[in-house]
Amino acid sequence: MSELVLVEDAAGIRTIRFNRPEKKNALTRPMYTAAAEALESGDADPAIRVFIIAGAGGIFTAGNDLVDFMQAPPHVGGGETPPVEHFMRALLHAKKPVIAAVDGLAIGIGVTMLMHCDLVYASPRASFKTPFVDLALAPEYGSSQVMPRMFGHVIAADLLLLGSTWDADKAARHGLINDVADDVEALARASAANLAAKAPGSLRAAKELMRRPSEGIQDRITLEGGMFAELLRSEEFSEAATAFMERRKPDFSKFG
Structure with a gap:
């Protein structure tokens, strides 16, 4: 540099x-x-x-x-x-x-x-x-x-x-x-x-959605829904849900 x-x-x-x-x-x-x-x-x-x-x-x-x-x-x-x-x-x-x-x-x-x-x-x-x-x-x-x-x-x-x-x-x-x-x-x-400290995959998804050009609201809802469903199956969400039930802060440090 x-x-x-x-x-x-x-x-x-x-x-x-x-x-x-x-x-x-x-x-x-x-x-x-x-x-x-x-x-x-x-x-x-x-x-x-x-x-x-x-x-x-x-x-x-x-x-x-x-x-x-x-x-x-x-x-x-x-x-x-x-x-x-x-x-x-x-x-x-x-x-x-x-x-x-x-x-x-x-x-x-x-x-x-x-x-x-x-x-x-x-x-x-x-x-x-x-x-x-x-x-x-x-x-x-x-x-x-x-x-x-x-x-x-x-x-x-x-x-x-x-x-x-x-x-x-x-x-x-x-x-x-x-x-x-x-x-x-x-x-x-x-x-x-x-x-x-947040889930990196979720952050990337939120930023991508916020930066996308405007589109029909139903198209955006469908796109969000697909990302939401994909993230529900992720290890990041599993950690977040487990931490919530265990009343602790989630640890996303192992996710890239």
Whole structure:
């Protein structure tokens, strides 16, 4: 892994940390590649249950490094997969829960990636901005679709058209983040530990269902029913049921 992206595994939690604080954790091609590989290898490792994405030095990320960006402007869908697309695809397709811990600046793709995480926490120092139009560019990685669905058109326009800066309270009020805490990483680790103790197969199923495109409600009920029936036959459910009857906490540590 790149020294500019630190990867730490502990108690089933993989923390992926952007580590370029002297440049406000601006992301380069090697950093995107390192972060993508950390997600992909963790998704394939049964010992890893949850991801946390964070930044070093009290900064999440100022977005793309413009010098690196201009040296090789990415063209998504234009042939060879650029590193930024590799990272966003790894994030979008991660089967395991991804938590973001945002301290300080989150700009551009630093905001876009949050919409593809499962839980997002921020410190009171956090600020959020998507200056694509200000830079004479277009929104990226589904943000033009996901933001209006999340916030409604007029609120999404505040970010995507005006390029307004949101503080943590405004981000929480509109549903971009889950909660605000002075020690944002402690909150993220507590949630990650909670998730890491749950049945991994059930977590993957719930995340897959939540991330699926909209469909007819009866189609969704049928799909859920099939997954529910499959999980009823699983060893994970057997452990959960046995633990309930024995009045103890279930132990899912042996399941991958």
